[in-house]
Amino acid sequence: MDTFAEAATGRDALVSRLRALLPDGSVLDTDEAQRPYECDGLTLFRQLPLATVLPSTEAQLVSVIRLCREAGVPIVPRGAGTGLSGGATPHAHGVLLSTAKMSRILSIDPLARTARVQPGVRNLAISEAAAKHGLYYAPDPSSQIACSIGGNVAENSGGVHCLKYGLTVHNVLRVRAVTIDGEVVEFGSGALDSPGLDLLAVLVGSEGMLAVTTEVTVRLIPRPQLARCIMASFGDVGVAGDAVAKLIAAGIIPAGLEMMDQPATRMVEPFANAGYDLDAAAILLCEADGTPEEVDEEIARMSEVLRAAGATGLRVSASEAERLRFWAGRKNAFPAAGRVSPDYYCMDGTIPRRRLGEMLRAIQQMEVKYDMRCPNVFHAGDGNLHPLILFDANDPSSLARAEAFGADILELCVKLGGTVTGEHGVGIEKINQMCVQFPADEREQFFGVKRAFDPHGLLNPDKCIPTLHRCAEYGRLKVHGGALPHPELERF
Amino acid sequence: MATADRAEELVDQVRSAFGRARRLRIRGGGTKDWYGEPPADGSAETTLDTRIHTGIVEYDPSELVVTARCGTPLAELEAALAASGQMLACEAPHFGAQATVGGCIAAGLSGPRRATSGSVRDFVLGAKLINGRGQHLSFGGQVIKNVAGYDVSRLLAGSLGILGVITEVSLKVVPAPVAEATLRFDGVPEQVALERLNRWGGQPLPLSASAWSAGTLHLRLSGAAAAVDAARSALGGDRLDPVDAAAFWTALREQSAPFFAGDVPLWRLSLPSTTPPLTGLDTSAGAGAGLVEWGGALRWLRSDAPAALLREAARSAGGHATLFRRGQGKSGAHGMPAGCFAPLDPALLRIHQRLKAEFDPAGLFNHGRLYPGL
Numbered sequence: 001m002d003t004f005a006e007a008a009t010g011r012d013a014l015v016s017r018l019r020a021l022l023p024d025g026s027v028l029d030t031d032e033a034q035r036p037y038e039c040d041g042l043t044l045f046r047q048l049p050l051a052t053v054l055p056s057t058e059a060q061l062v063s064v065i066r067l068c069r070e071a072g073v074p075i076v077p078r079g080a081g082t083g084l085s086g087g088a089t090p091h092a093h094g095v096l097l098s099t100a101k102m103s104r105i106l107s108i109d110p111l112a113r114t115a116r117v118q119p120g121v122r123n124l125a126i127s128e129a130a131a132k133h134g135l136y137y138a139p140d141p142s143s144q145i146a147c148s149i150g151g152n153v154a155e156n157s158g159g160v161h162c163l164k165y166g167l168t169v170h171n172v173l174r175v176r177a178v179t180i181d182g183e184v185v186e187f188g189s190g191a192l193d194s195p196g197l198d199l200l201a202v203l204v205g206s207e208g209m210l211a212v213t214t215e216v217t218v219r220l221i222p223r224p225q226l227a228r229c230i231m232a233s234f235g236d237v238g239v240a241g242d243a244v245a246k247l248i249a250a251g252i253i254p255a256g257l258e259m260m261d262q263p264a265t266r267m268v269e270p271f272a273n274a275g276y277d278l279d280a281a282a283i284l285l286c287e288a289d290g291t292p293e294e295v296d297e298e299i300a301r302m303s304e305v306l307r308a309a310g311a312t313g314l315r316v317s318a319s320e321a322e323r324l325r326f327w328a329g330r331k332n333a334f335p336a337a338g339r340v341s342p343d344y345y346c347m348d349g350t351i352p353r354r355r356l357g358e359m360l361r362a363i364q365q366m367e368v369k370y371d372m373r374c375p376n377v378f379h380a381g382d383g384n385l386h387p388l389i390l391f392d393a394n395d396p397s398s399l400a401r402a403e404a405f406g407a408d409i410l411e412l413c414v415k416l417g418g419t420v421t422g423e424h425g426v427g428i429e430k431i432n433q434m435c436v437q438f439p440a441d442e443r444e445q446f447f448g449v450k451r452a453f454d455p456h457g458l459l460n461p462d463k464c465i466p467t468l469h470r471c472a473e474y475g476r477l478k479v480h481g482g483a484l485p486h487p488e489l490e491r492f
Numbered sequence: 493m494a495t496a497d498r499a500e501e502l503v504d505q506v507r508s509a510f511g512r513a514r515r516l517r518i519r520g521g522g523t524k525d526w527y528g529e530p531p532a533d534g535s536a537e538t539t540l541d542t543r544i545h546t547g548i549v550e551y552d553p554s555e556l557v558v559t560a561r562c563g564t565p566l567a568e569l570e571a572a573l574a575a576s577g578q579m580l581a582c583e584a585p586h587f588g589a590q591a592t593v594g595g596c597i598a599a600g601l602s603g604p605r606r607a608t609s610g611s612v613r614d615f616v617l618g619a620k621l622i623n624g625r626g627q628h629l630s631f632g633g634q635v636i637k638n639v640a641g642y643d644v645s646r647l648l649a650g651s652l653g654i655l656g657v658i659t660e661v662s663l664k665v666v667p668a669p670v671a672e673a674t675l676r677f678d679g680v681p682e683q684v685a686l687e688r689l690n691r692w693g694g695q696p697l698p699l700s701a702s703a704w705s706a707g708t709l710h711l712r713l714s715g716a717a718a719a720v721d722a723a724r725s726a727l728g729g730d731r732l733d734p735v736d737a738a739a740f741w742t743a744l745r746e747q748s749a750p751f752f753a754g755d756v757p758l759w760r761l762s763l764p765s766t767t768p769p770l771t772g773l774d775t776s777a778g779a780g781a782g783l784v785e786w787g788g789a790l791r792w793l794r795s796d797a798p799a800a801l802l803r804e805a806a807r808s809a810g811g812h813a814t815l816f817r818r819g820q821g822k823s824g825a826h827g828m829p830a831g832c833f834a835p836l837d838p839a840l841l842r843i844h845q846r847l848k849a850e851f852d853p854a855g856l857f858n859h860g861r862l863y864p865g866l
């Protein structure tokens with residue numbers, strides 16, 4: 001704490017030292033200039049940092065880290081700021097380090113099927129640049145037009161196609177990153193494995209707490225010749241959930257398998273004109289891709305399973321335009337929530353697929369308990385839920401209820417054998433729920449991993465892993481409020 | 493199928509070793525005893541046998557996840573999956589009938605399907621670990637997407653036991669392909685094979701394995717029947733009888749194929765797939781003594797050339813070289829005995845050392861098996 005306080009008083013000195021390291025206009029220190037950086041996609045948490053820096057090169061980034069390390073100033077890395085868990089929320093006594101000016105695609109090797117890119121490159125830009133070679137980058141978060149690859153690596157982001165094609169961790173070959181000591185380290189390589197421990201696997205999903213990514217080599221895969229999508233309607237959400245399990249049990253891995261309940265389709269439709277069946281209690285979007293023969297074969301098999309599982313109607317996309325419309329609705333679910341409600345709070349738990357029906361019924365009860373609406377969209381194939389709690393942040397009671405509602409959902413995910421976050425990360429948002437998911441020994445081992453990379457705790461501090469103290473506080477709070485939803489949860 | 497939950501005994505053994513500062517060598521079926529650095533002083537180690545803790549804990553095919561204890565025979569796990577039409581996509585080698593699930597994860601070795609389907613670590617969803625303080629910890633879980641906390645379970649894949657005893661693991665499984673075909677192309681020089689493999693890799697073909705050696709290229713296609721048929725007519729080649737094909741890929745995976753016989757050291761070079769043929773590295777038989785897998789990304793060489801030469805060739809191509817099997821020959825005869833794995837860059841080594849100290853502060857587990865001092 002002392003070092004932080006000193007850093008605060010030495011703010012002007014810090015800013016001028018940062019200015020000496022970076023080109024003009026790359027260090028922001030006024031409130032107005034820093035306003036766009038005060039929060040990420042989780043707008044509930046806002047905080048201005050001491051200063052915001054935008055290095056243009058790795059060498060500049062290294063010099064910033066060395067300076068901060070020497071001065072004991074915390075660093076929070078930031079990509080595009082679309083994160084939904086507050087991972088890029090600035091530190092009051094720290095420097096916010098944006099990769100916005102490191103946004104070049106360095107090379108694409110069509111024969112080796114790899115792209116080497118700077119961290120600030122947008123996810124979709126990689127696929128756009130690879131398209132002329134018939135290749136693309138598979139993980140496709142709904143935020144792909146905006147989010148950066150550096151952020152994707154930090155969160156191990158997924159997308160609607162990751163059941164078949166994997167998450168970020170499965171599609172990244174190499175990450176070049178700077179440690180808190182200012183050393184440039186290569187994790188992974190252009191080969192399929194590397195000597196020693198698989199540190200790349202730990203770096204992916206580490207929420208900017210272990211090192212700052214300066215370059216990424218991703219794997220590109222051939223674009224399928226054809227993709228078609230089935231929209232299947234169901235009269236009951238539980239039946240739709242069971243249909244998902246039946247598809248998988250039939251040995252089918254759809255290229256995409258998403259579910260939306262009726263409140264979600266009705267919320268999205270006026271906004272996206274996706275052509276959804278608004279009378280259905282739930283719809284499944286179920287995609288096949290590959291050669292035309294393969295797609296025909298798979299669409300036929302999937303249709304058969306879906307019908308037998310109780311689908312009340314099936315519509316197969318008749319054109320690429322229609323297929324994209326089906327997906328546009330799904331991918332615009334969050335913005336649509338933002339349109340129908342002053343605010344929305346997006347949850348991200350994952351549960352075993354067989355518990356989907358149970359979970360949905362519990363959420364319906366919670367809607368009554370908290371008197372709030374909660375449409376649901378899911379990466380159903382992965383069991384990854386995105387309940388969208390609609391609330392009004394200007395109404396303190398509404399905000400408090402939304403937070404309690406969210407905590408209830410996440411803690412039920414743990415109880416059902418799942419996890420509090422499937423792809424959005426813990427950040428500061430779910431830090432209390434980490435106390436529920438992991439006992440103290442596990443959390444201490446996580447701190448051990450953190451210390452191995454960042455012994456001084458300067459990289460994105462106080463996020464992701466809660467301290468013993470914090471968990472004790474959370475436990476007390478819940479007992480006091482008498483609101484401990486699942487007292488049996490203390491063991492994972 | 494035996495099942496026994498004996499985790500408590502394993503924990504007790506670790507705690508007692510911790511109390512007496514006695515080193516442990518973690519061992520399953522012993523099928524990979526030869527892999528990694530040999531113990532500096534075997535007599536200073538007690539063997540911890542993981543086979544007492546055995547059995548499939550949970551398997552629900554519709555979840556695509558299986559959870560098994562470390563001592564479960566790998567063959568038993570694979571048979572259980574096959575009975576539900578599923579499999580481990582990484583096609584890990586067994587190197588002996590006694591191979592266990594724990595050893596498979598700790599060794600982290602993947603088989604022919606690696607380049608197209610992923611590695612052992614890619615399929616790890618969760619793991620339980622006894623660390624060097626005798627704490628039994630649980631990381632990850634049984635769901636396909638999970639980013640809560642650092643991904644310690646994937647870190648365990650390939651850790652060769654230096655971070656602790658893996659007692660249980662949850663793995664993502666995949667449906668076995670509906671159709672499969674193996675094609676053979678003769679008279680293909682290495683350079684041509686590499687070009688073709690990389691070009692095909694960029695096309696939407698249902699490739700699931702490749703192998704080139706001595707002028708012959710084998711290609712395996714797996715997937716929907718329509719896709720396999722279409723690819724077969726597009727690619728040409730001679731189709732192997734399915735029984736011969738299965739035997740071929742098993743012999744490759746288990747290294748029982750003739751290429752792997754003999755005493756010359758076996759080097760494993762993991763390289764960018766487009767790396768041109770390496771020349772001047774195999775002292776025994778000249779060009780053509782190599783075997784190429786993984787669409788060009790894995791090259792096996794029989795060579796008693798100096799380790800430094802092989803390591804530098806791999807490094808300058810952007811990969812690394814492992815002395816996979818030392819053979820009876822003169823490996824290391826050219827000066828210092830060669831280490832098994834390519835040396836780490838100093839910054840990476842420091843992170844390794846600190847991680848080891850955090851997981852295993854007393855240095856109990858598999859001392860020196862991955863790198864000296866770790």
Ligand SMILES: Cc1cc2nc3c(=O)[nH]c(=O)nc-3n(C[C@H](O)[C@H](O)[C@H](O)COP(=O)(O)OP(=O)(O)OC[C@H]3O[C@@H](n4cnc5c(N)ncnc54)[C@H](O)[C@@H]3O)c2cc1C
Nearest residue numbers: 079080081082083087141142148150151154157158208213
């Ligand atoms: C509408 C919407 C839809 C979304 N849909 C999805 C989805 O489908 N799937 C999904 O997984 N996510 C989704 N997200 C969440 C978010 O887009 C992803 O987490 C994304 O990867 C964040 O990238 P970013 O560049 O915006 O990172 P930021 O928000 O800027 O940062 C995220 C984290 O990464 C760290 N970080 C950023 N850059 C670096 C770096 N160079 N080095 C080290 N650490 C770094 C930050 O410190 C922070 O902890 C969605 C978000 C929105 C707003």
